[in-house]
Amino acid sequence: MKLLEKILVPLDFQSDFQKQITTAENIAKSFNSQIIVLHVLPPEAERKSIKSLLSDYVDSQLEKIVKELDKNEIKYRTEKVYGNAFDRIMSFAQDNNVNLILITDGTENQDTDFGVSVIAEKLIRKSEKPVWVIKKNSNVIPEKILCPVDFSDASVRALNNAIKITRTFNSELHIINVFEPLQESFSVRLNVNYQEENSRLQKENEKQFDDFIKTFNPSGIKYKTGYLKGNPHEAIVGFARANKIDLIFMGATGKSVLQRVLLGSVTEKVVRDLPCSIVTTKSENLLNLKIESDISTLEKHYSQALKLKETGFYDEAIEQLKICLYVNDLHIPAINELIKIYELTGDMISAKSYRQKLDEILERLWDSKIQLEIRKAYKLK
Numbered sequence: 001m002k003l004l005e006k007i008l009v010p011l012d013f014q015s016d017f018q019k020q021i022t023t024a025e026n027i028a029k030s031f032n033s034q035i036i037v038l039h040v041l042p043p044e045a046e047r048k049s050i051k052s053l054l055s056d057y058v059d060s061q062l063e064k065i066v067k068e069l070d071k072n073e074i075k076y077r078t079e080k081v082y083g084n085a086f087d088r089i090m091s092f093a094q095d096n097n098v099n100l101i102l103i104t105d106g107t108e109n110q111d112t113d114f115g116v117s118v119i120a121e122k123l124i125r126k127s128e129k130p131v132w133v134i135k136k137n138s139n140v141i142p143e144k145i146l147c148p149v150d151f152s153d154a155s156v157r158a159l160n161n162a163i164k165i166t167r168t169f170n171s172e173l174h175i176i177n178v179f180e181p182l183q184e185s186f187s188v189r190l191n192v193n194y195q196e197e198n199s200r201l202q203k204e205n206e207k208q209f210d211d212f213i214k215t216f217n218p219s220g221i222k223y224k225t226g227y228l229k230g231n232p233h234e235a236i237v238g239f240a241r242a243n244k245i246d247l248i249f250m251g252a253t254g255k256s257v258l259q260r261v262l263l264g265s266v267t268e269k270v271v272r273d274l275p276c277s278i279v280t281t282k283s284e285n286l287l288n289l290k291i292e293s294d295i296s297t298l299e300k301h302y303s304q305a306l307k308l309k310e311t312g313f314y315d316e317a318i319e320q321l322k323i324c325l326y327v328n329d330l331h332i333p334a335i336n337e338l339i340k341i342y343e344l345t346g347d348m349i350s351a352k353s354y355r356q357k358l359d360e361i362l363e364r365l366w367d368s369k370i371q372l373e374i375r376k377a378y379k380l381k
Contacts, residue, residue, distance in 0.1 A: 154251025
């Protein structure tokens with residue numbers, strides 16, 4: 001099973017990249033991912049007079065990283081290419097179908113108005129692949145994650161990914177919505193009671209937020225929800241700083257033409273004043289489920305199901321467990337896990353059905369000692 005198959009790590013050897021490598025290792029260990037270490041040399045580095053010298057330097061730097069990855073038993077490969085850094089990273093990510101581009105903010109060596117380097121900012125704006133920007137002052141393993149939502153498809157994608165990463169790293173998730181009040185207009189043509197209108201809109205927004213949250217299943221994680229009021233980017237950045245957030249998940253587009261512009265502006269402003277690390281998602285998910293086709297044994301299906309359950313892919317876990325029962329309809333561990341997942345997701349009718357099936361199987365066992373041992377082994381009631 002693959003959830004996050006390939007992590008692209010473009011390195012700038014003029015920056016401190018150790019946190020970038022450490023973060024990539026932690027993600028790779030959690031998802032059994034492959035790290036692709038990429039270094040882009042400028043076009044002029046291909047000149048004969050300097051090519052050998054620069055190439056040897058890059059190889060020596062890559063060798064140090066390879067030793068660390070080998071030591072930590074991480075799957076990897078290294079690539080060295082020539083060209084414009086942004087263009088080569090974009091094309092490489094697309095050609096190699098990576099799940100994630102992992103970069104540092106890169107601001108220590110660049111004069112920029114943004115809280116990230118020029119290349120990082122361009123990747124956030126233009127990459128269809130999820131981009132994870134590591135801020136120097138954030139924890140390598142995020143303890144607190146923030147996901148602002150606006151009810152758009154982009155928010156759905158961002159929150160789904162945030163929930164799964166929260167579950168993976170046993171973090172705490174904060175889900176917020178920012179209501180921006182209408183501002184008074186000096187136009188004499190508008191006869192609006194702004195206080196009443198904002199009060200009405202805010203109540204509608206809070207109900208929409210509550211309904212939006214109900215469509216997700218954050219069971220099994222620590223999470224909090226909250227409403228904020230004011231300028232969206234200022235509210236998000238202020239909340240992140242006040243609550244010592246390590247990682248922000250944000251979608252890159254809204255649900256209408258106008259909201260795409262507005263949300264793009266909000267994301268851009270958050271990035272400009274970036275208080276911590278950030279993951280931006282546009283059209284692709286950070287985690288994509290890929291089931292290996294060579295799975296044939298019951299044990300592998302069961303193991304697959306447990307991993308899917310841990311990450312929050314409950315429907316897919318149920319599918320794998322049902323395959324186990326197709327192979328062996330008396331497979332008690334699979335039945336027990338089905339009961340747990342159905343209870344976890346609130347499907348009590350299905351949970352009751354499988355509990356009855358489990359009781360029937362146990363009643364067939366004539367030896368009470370065997371039944372007792374089975375109940376102890378799988379913690380059955």
